Amino acid sequence: MRKYIIILIVLCIIAFGGIFMEKQIVNGEKEELYILAKERMTDFIKKNYKDIKSIDYSDDCEVNPMRGIDIKGYLNGDKQKEIWGIYDKTNDEIGSFTVDAEKKPECEDKICEY
Incomplete structure (x- = not known):
């Protein structure tokens, strides 16, 4: 009987350890993905919109x-000029987006390469 209790305790420790490690990996992956999403969103906004001096992300x-990441923020230190977009890692592009800024003339009818 004692042997079964020890085996059960060891299995519980292994299971909880595995869950903890999985959470650590997922959080690290999320942070890495968020950094990449901010870089791509910055490239997208600066290429397609005029008068962008700074971009602050929440x-x-x-x-x-x-595996897309939802990203929010604002432009030029003005919290009224909101931005939002979804970065699609699979296609390495910004999918849906809203940007409270004026588009560059060459990018009005299409999304310019970024």
Whole structure:
């Protein structure tokens, strides 16, 4: 009987350790993905919009089940000029987005390469 209790305790420790390690990997992956999403969103905005001096991103981000990351922020230190977009890692592009800024003339009818 004592042997079974020890085996059960060891299995529980291994299971909880595995869950903890998985959470650490997921959080590290999320941070890496968020950094990449901010870089691509910055490239996208600076290439397609006029008079962008600075971009500030919020710290809250969400990774959707399709591995896209929801990113929010504002432009030029003005919290009224909001930005939002979804970075699609698979296609390495910004999918859906809203940017409270004026588009560059050459990018009005299309999205310019970024």
